[in-house]
Structure formats: structure tokens, C-alpha cells
Amino acid sequence: MRRDGRPVPRLHVSSPLAAGTRVPLSDGQRRYLARVMRLGQGDAVRLFNGADGEWLARLGDGSARCDGRLRAQTPGDGPWLLFSPPKRDRLRFLVEKATELGAGRLTPVTLERTEPPAARPDRLAAWALEAAEQCGRLDVPACRGQRTLDEALGDWPRDRVLYLCDASGEGRPLAGPAAGPAAFLVGPEGGFAPAELEGLKARPMVVPVSLGPHVLRVETAAAAALAAWQTLTAVAGVATGRDGAAAP
Amino acid sequence: MRRDGRPVPRLHVSSPLAAGTRVPLSDGQRRYLARVMRLGQGDAVRLFNGADGEWLARLGDGSARCDGRLRAQTPGDGPWLLFSPPKRDRLRFLVEKATELGAGRLTPVTLERTEPPAARPDRLAAWALEAAEQCGRLDVPACRGQRTLDEALGDWPRDRVLYLCDASGEGRPLAGPAAGPAAFLVGPEGGFAPAELEGLKARPMVVPVSLGPHVLRVETAAAAALAAWQTLTAVAGVATGRDGAAAP
Numbered sequence: 151m152r153r154d155g156r157p158v159p160r161l162h163v164s165s166p167l168a169a170g171t172r173v174p175l176s177d178g179q180r181r182y183l184a185r186v187m188r189l190g191q192g193d194a195v196r197l198f199n200g201a202d203g204e205w206l207a208r209l210g211d212g213s214a215r216c217d218g219r220l221r222a223q224t225p226g227d228g229p230w231l232l233f234s235p236p237k238r239d240r241l242r243f244l245v246e247k248a249t250e251l252g253a254g255r256l257t258p259v260t261l262e263r264t265e266p267p268a269a270r271p272d273r274l275a276a277w278a279l280e281a282a283e284q285c286g287r288l289d290v291p292a293c294r295g296q297r298t299l300d301e302a303l304g305d306w307p308r309d310r311v312l313y314l315c316d317a318s319g320e321g322r323p324l325a326g327p328a329a330g331p332a333a334f335l336v337g338p339e340g341g342f343a344p345a346e347l348e349g350l351k352a353r354p355m356v357v358p359v360s361l362g363p364h365v366l367r368v369e370t371a372a373a374a375a376l377a378a379w380q381t382l383t384a385v386a387g388v389a390t391g392r393d394g395a396a397a398p
Numbered sequence: 399m400r401r402d403g404r405p406v407p408r409l410h411v412s413s414p415l416a417a418g419t420r421v422p423l424s425d426g427q428r429r430y431l432a433r434v435m436r437l438g439q440g441d442a443v444r445l446f447n448g449a450d451g452e453w454l455a456r457l458g459d460g461s462a463r464c465d466g467r468l469r470a471q472t473p474g475d476g477p478w479l480l481f482s483p484p485k486r487d488r489l490r491f492l493v494e495k496a497t498e499l500g501a502g503r504l505t506p507v508t509l510e511r512t513e514p515p516a517a518r519p520d521r522l523a524a525w526a527l528e529a530a531e532q533c534g535r536l537d538v539p540a541c542r543g544q545r546t547l548d549e550a551l552g553d554w555p556r557d558r559v560l561y562l563c564d565a566s567g568e569g570r571p572l573a574g575p576a577a578g579p580a581a582f583l584v585g586p587e588g589g590f591a592p593a594e595l596e597g598l599k600a601r602p603m604v605v606p607v608s609l610g611p612h613v614l615r616v617e618t619a620a621a622a623a624l625a626a627w628q629t630l631t632a633v634a635g636v637a638t639g640r641d642g643a644a645a646p
Contacts, residue, residue, distance in 0.1 A: 239487060243491055246615075246618075247618050247621070250612050250613075250614050250615065250618045251610065251612075251614075251618065251622060252610065252611075252612065284613070284615075285612040285613045285614065285615075286611075286612050286613045287612055323629055323632030323633050323635075324629050324633075325629075325633045360632070361625070361628070361629075362499065362500065362625075362628040362629075362632065363500075363534075364498050364499070364500065364533040364534050364535055365498075365532070365533045365534045366498050366499075366533065367494075367498065367532075367533075370494075370495050370498045370499065370621065373495070373618065373621045373622065373625065374499060374621065374625035374628070374629075375625075377609070377610075377621065377622035377623075377625040377626050378625050378626055378628070378629035380609070380610040380622070380626070381571055381572055381609075381610075381622075381626035381629065381630065382629065382633075384571030384608070384610065385571050385572075385573045385630075387571075
């Protein structure tokens, strides 16, 4: 906490973090700290880079110097999210919520009923980074360019289950134990095309699941799937005596 | 489905619905059907009123005539959501997501760190209604005016558990079996004040829960709690041989 009770600003950087290391800050970060947060030399910030945990650092001239480590890095193997991108602020909310709820990778996918425009990966990455800074994550979800379903499912890792979020009501509810690597696929507002659905269900890694009785918007389905997964993982962890935190 | 493959428009009305009944439509509904959906006399719409299920109806002159019932009414006892209202589009998203994810009642609450302005119940109700029409719900969450915590917890029903969504990381994960009436309380971005948290934990109906390892925004926490609840309820229903749908 800062003296005024507000949390110490948290920034993602790309440099290595270690005791005594001086970390350069981007122009945007310097402007943000000076103009929005009104911080100056000697003030505290928190830094993370997705590899070295979270560090307390002191602002210097255009850089920050690592003081001490606040948290060790945890392995980030959150579920992957494949989704038909909704438009405008719904897309931003999807990325923000998926980041807060622990998604490890975001892949926009073009399905038959997906409407243009394609999601820009640089925008997804910027939103994901901002959400990661805000929510206390130690990593940032990897944001990929939009691709076809076949491209997205090519080279699929053998042990990763792909939960197909199927609004047709036929899937069973997502159930625990939520073990092993997972991914979720959320279709467009108009739903999957029948042939698409059949093709998906024929793939060995696909498990259709239902997310409840209502027709969910894309960003709602994405958040609901990830939230349910976190809770099931946490409950399974408590039941087996492991840590109750949802992140593995 | 309409001939063009789009779903038949779905409208909430306040009149009773029964075979042959003529249901008046509001000016807004008539404009929407004519100008946005480009429908005219004889075209099909779906109607629901929170009491009589969902009906297929045909458009007449300023009204619609009930043809046949598509779905019977189900008891709507979704969890209540008490929340410190976020601002602008985040508030709208909260209401929309909570409606899609089955909340039965929405109550904005003023906590110590809640920032003005107060949420307007007429706006909440309009957003909830729109989301209920879109997501296929048979009822609309009740939207209440903003009130203090003491007011919100006055006359609390004995059997309704209030899950306190506590970002301090001390709560246990929300766990099943998700039985009986429930409510969730989500605090402001700055968190609950220490005295507020102590006071809440001393109340007999309060159960602190954790929604995972990250700091969630208000609207994310609300959606995550309701989604986790739906999934736990559905899983419990499957395990005991009851219907797999999340709504009781």
C-alpha cells in the first residue's frame, strides 16, 4: 500500500528482475507513473516479467531499481481459450475477464458464423497486459493472431482436453476433477454450424460441455467457463489436500 | 428459427399469457419489431412474462396473439447478487452477465469504499430485461434501489447463505453441494474496509469464499461467483441423478 492507502502501481516489464537490477521503463510507463500516478524518484512500484516473480522497485531517472522480491514466480499453465471474437467493447471485456480468470493463451478463431473484422493480436495483447498488471497475475496470457479452426487445432498437444462450450444444451456440465491441461472453445453468437459441431465432436480431444440453461454471449461463456474451471480446480485441490488456490 | 435462419425475436411482456390471448405491445416493442427486425402482421414472436412460460405468438395490429406454449415456467430461485456498483459500462456488463448467469435479484449496496454515483434501479431493470430477452430466461431478475449494507441485510431470510466474495485470499473456494437459497456479496474495487469485513464475518448467514488467486474487478467477481455456482449446482444435480440443468 502507498501512504495514501492506494495499492503500489504494478507494471509488466520485459527485462530480467533480480536484486539490485536497474530496469528501464518505457516512455508510456514513465508518463503513466508521473502524470497519472504522480510518482517521482524514490517512490515504490511493483514489477513482474512473467519469469522472475514480482519485485518491489524504487523509481530512478527513467528506470526502476529492484529492491526485494515480493512473490516467487508460479508456473503459469492456465487453460487456453479459443473463441470466435465478438465486437468492440465485448472483445475487450472478453480479453480482460479471461486474463483475470487465469487463461494461459488467447486464440481468436474464425468459425463459419464468425463475423468480421478479425481480432488484432496487438490489441488483444495490450488489453491482456493491462488486465494482468491490474489483477496481480505473474504472467500475461499469450495472444495469438486469428486463425481458422483447423489451424488452431493443428499440432494439438495430446494431453490437453478441449472443452467445447456447446449452447445446444446437449453437453454435460463441466465437472471435476479438473486435472491436466485444458482448453475451452467458445463459438459465435449464432452458434456453431451443424457440420462444424459434428467435426469437432469427432476429434478425440474434444469434450462437449454445457455452461447452464441460458444462451450466453461469447464473452459471458468465456468468463463462465474459466470461472467454473478455477472453482472446480480449487475444490479438487482442497479435497486432495493440495493448496486451495486455483492456479496450479 | 425464422426463414432467414435468425432466431424468432423474444419479448418480455407484463400481460398474462394463455392460448388465444391478445397481448398488447409497447410503442418501443412495436418500433423494434417493425424497424429493427422488419417484421409485420402474421410474423412470429416469442413472449414471456415471468409467470406463464414462453409462448409463440403472431403479430397483429399493435399486439400479438398467443398461439401455443413453447416452454413451461420454471421456478426462478436464482442466487441473489449484492454488489458495490462499478461505473458506466462495467455496471451494464455486471447486470447483463448476472442476468445471463441466472441471478434472481440484483441489489446495489453502498459500502465504505463505494464511489458515487448510486446505481439507478430503472437502468438496472432495463438492462436486465434486455439480457433476459436475449439469453432465453423465463424471468427477469428483480432490480432494487441502492441501499446501505444494513438495509440490504435487514429481514434476511434465515435459510439463505450469503457468500462473501473476499479478495483477501482467506476464504475457502466456493464448494458444493450448492444446495438451498444463496446470495453473493461483491465489494468495491478497493475492497471491504476492515471493520466492514469483521462485521460481516460475525453474521451467522455469512460464509467467506475465495474466487481464485487474482484480484477481480467487481463485474468479473460477480460473473465468476454466479458461473461457479451454476456449475457446482449442475454437477451436484448430475451426481444425485437430478436434472443436469443448473437452474433448480
